[in-house]
Amino acid sequence: MKKLYFLLIVCIFISCKKQEPKVIPVKKTTPPPAIILTDERTVSVDTTLIGVFKSKTLQEFYNSSNNKTVWGNLKKRTYVLTQLKNSKVLGLDPDDYKSATLENYEKRISKLSDKELATFDILLTYNFELYLNHLHKGKLDPKKLYTDWDLEEKKLDVNSVLIKAFNKNKLDSIVENIQPKSETYKQLLKALEIIDTFPEDDIEMITTDSLTKKITLNDNNPALVNIKKRLLFWGDMSGKDSLSINYNQKTFESVKKFQERHGLAADGVIGQGTISALNYSKEKRKQQIIANLERWRWYNSDFAENYFIINIPNYSLNVVESQDTTLVRNIVVGTSKRKTPIITSVLKTVVFNPTWTVPPTILKEDVVPAMKRNRNYLKNKNITIYDTTGKEVEPSKWNENKPGNYKYVQSPGYNNSLGLMKILFPNHHSVYLHDTNHRTIFGRNNRSLSSGCVRIENPLELAEHILNDSISTKWPKEKIDSIIETKITTNIRITKKYALYQWYWTAWSKKNQLIFRADIYNLDSDLYAKLRN
Known part of the structure; x- marks a missing residue:
C-alpha cells in the first residue's frame, strides 16, 4: 500500500512538471564592442x-x-x-x-x-x-x-x-x-568622375522653331550651329568645325555616335528625340548621375547566382548565370501613366497558353469605351464575359452601367494579349513577364507602351533556356511546341532558382564614355531635388 501511495505522488509530481510553461529565452541584441580610447585628450560627454x-x-x-x-x-x-x-x-x-x-x-x-x-x-x-x-x-x-x-x-x-x-x-x-559592390554602381562613380572633367557649359539651347521637319544629311538648318557646338562639347565630334549651317558627313557620323550613347536610333536623322538629348546641359547630366547613384544604393548588391535583370528605361532584359550574361532580350515596358513597378522577386512559374483576364484599369480606360461603341468589341478579340456566378454573358445583355460586375477572360492562342506564355513571380502589383500579340513593336526605339507588365521578345526561347535544368529536366523546343499546339493552359514550375531584379536607371559609363537613357517616368529631376532639399 505504501508503495502505491509513493507511485501516486510521483505521478502527480511529474504531471505538474509537464504543465509548467516553457521559458522562452529573450533574444538579446549584441551590444557594439567597447571603443579603445587613445591617450590623447579625452573628456566626459554629457x-x-x-x-x-x-x-x-x-x-x-x-x-x-x-x-x-x-x-x-x-x-x-x-x-x-x-x-x-x-x-x-x-x-x-x-x-x-x-x-x-x-x-x-x-x-x-x-x-x-x-x-x-x-x-x-x-x-x-x-x-x-x-x-x-x-x-x-x-x-x-x-x-x-x-x-x-x-x-x-x-x-x-x-x-x-x-x-x-x-x-x-x-x-x-x-x-x-x-x-554597393555592383558593377553599375562603379560605372556611375566613374561617370561622375568623367563629367567633372568637362568645362563649364555655356552653349545656347537648340531651338525647335527652325525644325519644321527632321534634319537629314546635306540639309541646311540654322539649328546645326548649336548642334555642332554640343557634339564638340561632349566629344562626339572631334577636332574643330566651321560651325556652318550645313549637315555634312562629319556631323552626320558624330550625330550617330551621340545617338548610340543615348539609346536612340543611330540613323543620323536629327528629330525631337535627338534634340531633347542634346539640350541636356552638363549640370543636368551630372544631376542625373547623382540621382542614379542614390537609386543604386537602394538596390541590393548581393546578386543571386542566377538572375534576370531588367533596366526599364533601357528596354532590356539580361539573363545572368554564374556572373555570365547568357541571354539578352528587348522588352516593352509600361507607359508613364501605367508604369512598370520596381520589384525584386524570384521567378516561380512558366505558363504556356495563358488566358488573360482584363484588369480594372484597362477595363475602365479601354474596354468600356470600346464596348459602348461596338458591342462585339470583346467577341472579336476572343474575350468572354462572365457574371458573378460564372455564367457566360452575351455582349448584347452586358450592362454598360455596371461593367465591374463582370469578369472578362480572353482564351489562349497566338492572338491572346499575353501571347503564348507568361512568367510569374510574387509581387503586389499583379504584373508578370509575358509574350505579346503585337510582336512587331520590338523594332521600335521607344518601347514604353504596355500597361505595366513587361513584354519579352522571342519568349519561347527564353522559356526553353530557363526550364532546361541540366540536372533533372529537359525542355527541348519540340516539347514546348507540342504544348503550345494544344492551346491548353499549362503551368510549369521553374526548378532552377532565378532572382528577378526589375529596376530603373538612366545613366552609367562604359569604356570611359558617358551613357544615358531617356528618363521615361520623369523621376531623375524630382529625385535630385529631394536629395538636395
Whole structure:
C-alpha cells in the first residue's frame, strides 16, 4: 500500500512538471564592442548633449566608450573630416554632414572648452555615421517616395562597422567596403568622375522653331550651329568645325555616335528625340548621375547566382548565370501613366497558353469605351464575359452601367494579349513577364507602351533556356511546341532558382564614355531635388 501511495505522488509530481510553461529565452541584441580610447585628450560627454540628436545609435556608441570623447587621435579625425568634405565625389552633399561646421571646430581644437570638445566629438560621430548610412542604403527611403517600388530595406549595424574599423585603425577601408559592390554602381562613380572633367557649359539651347521637319544629311538648318557646338562639347565630334549651317558627313557620323550613347536610333536623322538629348546641359547630366547613384544604393548588391535583370528605361532584359550574361532580350515596358513597378522577386512559374483576364484599369480606360461603341468589341478579340456566378454573358445583355460586375477572360492562342506564355513571380502589383500579340513593336526605339507588365521578345526561347535544368529536366523546343499546339493552359514550375531584379536607371559609363537613357517616368529631376532639399 505504501508503495502505491509513493507511485501516486510521483505521478502527480511529474504531471505538474509537464504543465509548467516553457521559458522562452529573450533574444538579446549584441551590444557594439567597447571603443579603445587613445591617450590623447579625452573628456566626459554629457548625455544631455547626446539626447539632443534623438538617436539610439549615437547613445549606444557613447555607451561603448563610457561616455568619453573618442576622436582625440588626429589621424582618425582628419580621415573623417576629409571624407565628409569630399563626399561630393561620391555624389553626396558635404552640407548634409555639417562639413564646414566641423572644419571650424577643428581649426580651434586646442582652444576648445571641455563642453565644446564633447560637442565636436558628438558631431563627428553623428555625421560620419549618417554619411556611412547614406553610402550604404541611400539618403532617402524609396517606400516613402513611391507607391510602386517593392524593395527590401537594406540594414546596417553602423556602430559595429564603425567601432570595429576604429579599434583596428582601419577607418581608411570603411567607406569603400560599405558601398554597393555592383558593377553599375562603379560605372556611375566613374561617370561622375568623367563629367567633372568637362568645362563649364555655356552653349545656347537648340531651338525647335527652325525644325519644321527632321534634319537629314546635306540639309541646311540654322539649328546645326548649336548642334555642332554640343557634339564638340561632349566629344562626339572631334577636332574643330566651321560651325556652318550645313549637315555634312562629319556631323552626320558624330550625330550617330551621340545617338548610340543615348539609346536612340543611330540613323543620323536629327528629330525631337535627338534634340531633347542634346539640350541636356552638363549640370543636368551630372544631376542625373547623382540621382542614379542614390537609386543604386537602394538596390541590393548581393546578386543571386542566377538572375534576370531588367533596366526599364533601357528596354532590356539580361539573363545572368554564374556572373555570365547568357541571354539578352528587348522588352516593352509600361507607359508613364501605367508604369512598370520596381520589384525584386524570384521567378516561380512558366505558363504556356495563358488566358488573360482584363484588369480594372484597362477595363475602365479601354474596354468600356470600346464596348459602348461596338458591342462585339470583346467577341472579336476572343474575350468572354462572365457574371458573378460564372455564367457566360452575351455582349448584347452586358450592362454598360455596371461593367465591374463582370469578369472578362480572353482564351489562349497566338492572338491572346499575353501571347503564348507568361512568367510569374510574387509581387503586389499583379504584373508578370509575358509574350505579346503585337510582336512587331520590338523594332521600335521607344518601347514604353504596355500597361505595366513587361513584354519579352522571342519568349519561347527564353522559356526553353530557363526550364532546361541540366540536372533533372529537359525542355527541348519540340516539347514546348507540342504544348503550345494544344492551346491548353499549362503551368510549369521553374526548378532552377532565378532572382528577378526589375529596376530603373538612366545613366552609367562604359569604356570611359558617358551613357544615358531617356528618363521615361520623369523621376531623375524630382529625385535630385529631394536629395538636395
